[in-house]
Amino acid sequence: MDLPIFLIQVLNSVQYGLLLFLVASGLTLIFGIMGVVNLAHGSFYMLGAYTAFTLSSLTGNLFTAIALGVVLAVAFGYVLEWVFFSFLYRRDHLQQVLLTYGLILVFEEIRSLTVGDDVHGVSVPASLSASLPLGSTMSYPIYNLFISVACLVVATLLFLLLRKTRLGMMIRAGASNREMVRSLGIDIDFLFRVVFALGVALAAFAGMIAAPASSVYPGMGNQVLIICFVVVVIGGIGSVTGALVAALLIGFIDTFGKVFLPDYSGILVYLLMAVILVWRPEGLFRENAV
Amino acid sequence: MAGIDHGQQRRRIVQALGAASALGALGAAAPAFAQSTKLKVGFMLPYTGTYAALGRAIENGFKLYVNEQGGKLGGREIEYFTVDDESEPAKAADNVNKLIKRDNVDVIVGTVHSGVQMAIVKAARDNNTLLIIPNAGVDEATGPLCAPNIFRVSFSNSQPGLAMGIVAALRGYKTAVTITWKYAAGEQSIGGFKETFEKGGGKVLKELYVPFPNVEFQALLTEIASIKPTCTYAFFAGGGAVKFVKDYAAAGLKDKVPLLGAGFLTDGTLDAQGGAADGLLTTLHYADNLTTPRNTAFRLAYAKAYSSKADVYAVQGYDSAQLLGIGLRAVGGDIGQRPLLIRAMAAAEIDSPRGKITLSPSHNVVQDFYLRKVENGENKSIGLAAKSLADPGRGCTMG
Numbered sequence: 001m002d003l004p005i006f007l008i009q010v011l012n013s014v015q016y017g018l019l020l021f022l023v024a025s026g027l028t029l030i031f032g033i034m035g036v037v038n039l040a041h042g043s044f045y046m047l048g049a050y051t052a053f054t055l056s057s058l059t060g061n062l063f064t065a066i067a068l069g070v071v072l073a074v075a076f077g078y079v080l081e082w083v084f085f086s087f088l089y090r091r092d093h094l095q096q097v098l099l100t101y102g103l104i105l106v107f108e109e110i111r112s113l114t115v116g117d118d119v120h121g122v123s124v125p126a127s128l129s130a131s132l133p134l135g136s137t138m139s140y141p142i143y144n145l146f147i148s149v150a151c152l153v154v155a156t157l158l159f160l161l162l163r164k165t166r167l168g169m170m171i172r173a174g175a176s177n178r179e180m181v182r183s184l185g186i187d188i189d190f191l192f193r194v195v196f197a198l199g200v201a202l203a204a205f206a207g208m209i210a211a212p213a214s215s216v217y218p219g220m221g222n223q224v225l226i227i228c229f230v231v232v233v234i235g236g237i238g239s240v241t242g243a244l245v246a247a248l249l250i251g252f253i254d255t256f257g258k259v260f261l262p263d264y265s266g267i268l269v270y271l272l273m274a275v276i277l278v279w280r281p282e283g284l285f286r287e288n289a290v
Numbered sequence: 291m292a293g294i295d296h297g298q299q300r301r302r303i304v305q306a307l308g309a310a311s312a313l314g315a316l317g318a319a320a321p322a323f324a325q326s327t328k329l330k331v332g333f334m335l336p337y338t339g340t341y342a343a344l345g346r347a348i349e350n351g352f353k354l355y356v357n358e359q360g361g362k363l364g365g366r367e368i369e370y371f372t373v374d375d376e377s378e379p380a381k382a383a384d385n386v387n388k389l390i391k392r393d394n395v396d397v398i399v400g401t402v403h404s405g406v407q408m409a410i411v412k413a414a415r416d417n418n419t420l421l422i423i424p425n426a427g428v429d430e431a432t433g434p435l436c437a438p439n440i441f442r443v444s445f446s447n448s449q450p451g452l453a454m455g456i457v458a459a460l461r462g463y464k465t466a467v468t469i470t471w472k473y474a475a476g477e478q479s480i481g482g483f484k485e486t487f488e489k490g491g492g493k494v495l496k497e498l499y500v501p502f503p504n505v506e507f508q509a510l511l512t513e514i515a516s517i518k519p520t521c522t523y524a525f526f527a528g529g530g531a532v533k534f535v536k537d538y539a540a541a542g543l544k545d546k547v548p549l550l551g552a553g554f555l556t557d558g559t560l561d562a563q564g565g566a567a568d569g570l571l572t573t574l575h576y577a578d579n580l581t582t583p584r585n586t587a588f589r590l591a592y593a594k595a596y597s598s599k600a601d602v603y604a605v606q607g608y609d610s611a612q613l614l615g616i617g618l619r620a621v622g623g624d625i626g627q628r629p630l631l632i633r634a635m636a637a638a639e640i641d642s643p644r645g646k647i648t649l650s651p652s653h654n655v656v657q658d659f660y661l662r663k664v665e666n667g668e669n670k671s672i673g674l675a676a677k678s679l680a681d682p683g684r685g686c687t688m689g
Contacts, residue, residue, distance in 0.1 A: 119560030138515035139542030217529030266501030
């Protein structure tokens with residue numbers, strides 16, 4: 001492998017890692033801060049991608065579709081928390097798994113009934129459809145770079161929100177002691193509803209922004225769900241920084257694994273998870289949660 | 291793990307679904323007293339999940355032929371039984387036993403998914419039940435696991451690859467890289483391509499694999515760019531095919547290293563692939579623009595009966611019924627005369643909408659493969675890739 005090819009592979013790794021982070025960040029919020037095992041997280045990603053497909057063909061513009069879609073996702077997440085998830089906090093994980101698994105089936109069926117079971121594509125906006133030539137044979141789609149930038153922006157905003165704002169402070173306090181925060185006169189129920197809506201919006205946003213670079217197909221959410229849990233577990237439950245590091249790590253392992261150890265590339269990520277859990281059972285960034 | 295058969299979700303309109311389920315209901319509600327005289331056909335097909343549309347197309351195609359014959363095959367009226375296999379290999383053994391043990395069917399028609407197919411093939415061998423495979427391409431069914439009572443009218447996984455290898459060598463491509471998911475259907479397709487391509491003087495430089503059903507191709511596309519072969523042969527289907535074709539074009543490889551594929555790469559996925567698929571060459575036993583009178587008549591009849599466009603799966607369902615019809619006519623509808631029935635089916639010459647087809651000694655379909663080019667959102671045949679191409683049926687001890 002010569003240097004230019006190596007550098008392109010590094011770029012591939014970072015790009016894949018950042019996208020993984022974007023999907024997993026919502027999961028780490030809901031799972032880490034609210035303590036709910038949300039198997040339906042992948043469905044939000046799937047719903048996001050289908051929303052991008054439907055809205056962009058209606059409005060003719062992907063960015064309008066994404067803006068509309070994020071608003072819809074926040075509203076959807078807000079209602080969903082109110083109707084279902086707010087009953088789950090004091091219950092054990094098994095009941096959470098049961099409900100959220102049921103939601104996966106419901107969302108897939110709704111998708112099947114409304115949009116159908118076809119595979120769809122979303123076209124890349126004209127302003128971002130060019131490619132940068134890299135090396136002699138290859139070029140790199142600008143849209144992929146755009147995804148990476150968008151992921152970095154979201155990561156930064158999320159970090160600032162949790163670390164530097166009053167809302168972030170309340171969220172972190174609520175994560176460590178719900179009852180204490182409530183007794184201080186903060187409406188914790190409302191707060192968690194907001195966090196949940198944010199988590200749903202992050203997953204849906206990831207689905208929407210990835211849709212043009214990927215394809216939109218039934219079952220796409222379940223595929224992404226598993227790798228998201230790996231990201232969250234490796235990074236340390238509830239740690240956004242951990243999720244970012246873990247996602248990039250997986251990006252590198254997956255990319256270079258496919259090149260150097262093609263026969264084992266399917267298991268390398270899980271091997272990584274096993275090794276990290278033996279070394280640090282709490283994940284990489286557990287101590288300084290959030 | 292899913293098979294090749296993976297074909298594709300086909301656009302289908304609501305009326306068609308309604309018509310299909312209504313037909314299914316009628317079949318199930320047949321009066322009990324007539325059962326002794328009716329021939330029992332059991333459909334084991336996916337009616338839910340990703341391949342639901344394929345299952346319905348196969349059933350529609352089958353029933354279309356039966357209805358054209360006045361609802362009878364070989365003078366026998368048909369009673370239908372259906373089991374939804376959900377494309378779920380874990381439930382396959384139980385599901386096939388519902389048809390064999392509970393419903394006591396005379397013949398099974400199924401299925402789409404290769405993993406489920408393996409269970410059906412095993413059950414058909416154990417119980418000596420007559421089986422017609424309307425889609426799943428898993429090589430073993432007409433290879434090491436072949437049996438006199440097992441027939442396939444669709445394709446074997448190797449076949450489109452074998453056809454494309456011939457084309458690639460004839461076009462003067464010297465080197466190739468192959469890429470697919472690491473699972474049986476993909477490996478068998480690559481095996482077919484490699485066999486004929488290298489026989490024709492080409493050389494496969496590297497076989498690249500992605501874990502199934504992973505769709506992160508960027509690392510391997512970079513590999514292809516660094517190896518610089520004269521062509522790439524790919525086997526993907528469904529969502530993976532859409533993403534692969536788009537990624538391949540976005541990586542700027544399409545114009546430098548021509549992409550060749552088994553037909554599934556561009557079948558039922560063209561709307562989603564858009565311009566990225568333009569000009570791609572694939573091989574399959576069917577194309578969107580076959581204008582033979584036989585195909586035109588078939589498509590017209592299908593559209594009239596189900597208000598939806600016929601596709602390759604409908605053709606395969608239709609031919610399953612034709613094959614059964616030929617067998618039953620030879621024995622005057624008496625399915626008990628098994629040796630005579632099987633001899634007639636094995637020797638069948640079927641006038642399929644795709645062209646004339648026959649069967650190989652291992653009971654896999656022998657057929658022409660079309661070389662197809664993607665133009666204006668259609669897979670247009672631009673000639674024959676291979677005439678009367680047979681799967682070698684390795685491991686089969688019949689015939």
